[in-house]
Amino acid sequence: MAIIKCPECGHEISDKAPFCPSCGVPIAGKVVSESTETVDSKDDGIEQCTNNENVQPSHNNKIIIGVVLAIVALVVGIGCYFYFSIQSDKELQAYNFAMASKDSQVLQSYLDQYPNAPEEHLDSIQAHLDILKKADFDWTNALISNSKSALEQYVTSHPDSPYKAIAMHKIDSIDWGIAQQNNTVEAFELYLEQHSEGEHVDEANRMISSINSRTIQPEDRLMISSIFNGFFKSLSDKDEDALTSFVNPLLANFLGKPNATKSDVVTFMHKIYKSDVKSMRWQLLDDYAINKKEVGAQQTEYAVTFSAIQTVVSQDNNTNEVKYKISAKLNNDGRIYDFNMIKLVE
Structure with a gap:
């Protein structure tokens, strides 16, 4: 109730x-x-x-979920943007590095790592790689041939090749070997003409100097001929002063006498003019055999052999001819410091 x-x-x-x-x-x-x-x-x-x-919380949850999803999508989007941006930068850096490289392995690595790179990048890298492969192939052939012409052709065809320095070294070595084999002034001068900055420039100049120091030049022969013509003319004229001007103050040897002096030379001249000698004349046959060598810094020695005919007219006008083989040495001043004569029997 x-x-x-x-x-x-x-x-x-x-x-x-x-x-x-x-x-x-x-x-x-x-x-x-x-x-x-x-x-x-x-x-x-x-x-x-x-x-x-019950209804109100369900509506709010949808809003919250929507907001969260939107934020997640934004974050993912930003992340993807930065990721692909970074990947794009890496690809561009790798592309520039590969294009600047002369190593075929670097270019092949780019193609393997970035198969989805821009088409123009892939084409450029492939073209560059083909050029390097062709250069590698040509280098192998030139290297195997070891031919100067093949190496020169390779350098001409591939001026930017990483093997250019090696090719130039081999060409230099080939030309230097030829110069050494010929061993002449002309051969070494040709090497210097072909390789003004070559690896053997200093050595080539030394070899030229050495050969010249041993090679009898026309001026050497003229100087030697002048000295001995003057020496024997002085004997013929019985001119002591002229005679001694052609010899060194101290001679290592003069007609078998060691450490001879100018007075020994004068004594020899008077000795050959015997009392029955009316006149004497010396004729040099100009058959000089000359050996030239360096004996010190810018010091040259000449060893000379030649023939001479002595014609003696006696007081009764009889004439006698004797042939001699003469060997002598001249120092750097052009003075006789060693002298020997041997009578030749015919």
Whole structure:
């Protein structure tokens, strides 16, 4: 039982009363308990409130999830941008490095590592690689042939080849070997003409100097001929001063006498002019055999052999001819310091 208010007069009565004692309006079974309605109404409110609370969080979650997904997508997008940007920079750096390289392995490595690179990059690298491979092939052939002409052709065809220095070294070595084999001034001068900055320039100049120091030049022969013609003319003229001007103050040997002096030479001249000699003439046959060698810094020695005919006219006008083989040595000053004569028997 519950106490309710009469819907007609508002008098408080039991919900079990058959009618309102105040106004007579039927009550029992006719009027819904206010408390029940209130309770039901409250229950509906609670349920609605509960439903509203359940719905509201679901909507908010969708918004949050959407925002999170958007942020994730943005982060992923930015990450992808930077990744591909970095990859692009790496590819460009690798491309520039490969194009500047003369190593075929570097170019092949680029092609293997960046198969999806821009087509123009791939084409340029491949073309560059083909050139290097051709150069490598030509170098192998030139190297095997070891021919100067093949090496020169290789350098001409591939001026930027990494093997150019080796090729030039081999060409230099070939020309130097030819110069050494010929061993002449002309051969070494040709080497210097072909390789003004070659590896053997200093040695070539030394060889030229050495050969010249041993080679009898026309001026050497003229000087030697002049000295001995003057020496024997002085003998013929019995000119002591002229005679001694052609000999060294101290001679290592003069006609078998060691450490001879100018006075020994004068004594020899007077000795050959015997009392029955009316005149004497010496004729040099100009058959000089000359050996030239260096004996010190810019010091040259000449060893000379030649023939001379002595013609003696006696006081009774008889003529006698004797042939001599003469060997002598001249020092760097052009003075005789060693002298021997042997009579030739015919």
